[in-house]
Amino acid sequence: MKALFITYNQAYGNEIVEVLENNGQRGFTRFDGVSGKGSVDGIPRFDNHAWPEYNDAIITVLPDDKVQPILSELKAKDEATPDLGLRAFSWNVENMY
Secondary structure (H helix, E strand, O other), X not given: OEEEEEEEEHHHOOHHHHHXXXXXXXXXXXXXXEOEOXXXXXXXXXXXXXXXXXXXXXXXXXXHHHHHHHHHHHHHHHHHOOOOOEXXXXXXXXXXX
């Protein structure tokens, strides 16, 4: 099993959830209105007067074989609209109940 953590500009709306659903991933937890700044050239998203945009984030636990197809779709979205910002990370899940 893998955990997949996705951060993305709120302008994507439900598109990220649709990627998960289209790949058969039902369960997830979404965090609305998170702030941050990209590590290389990302624009700050602090939801304030100076930096009014914000991000959302999703975490989901899924079988290993579902990770790469989802990451590929997310990467294509990011490459199509790089100014919005979208990042995804996966790691091993040791235990789960």
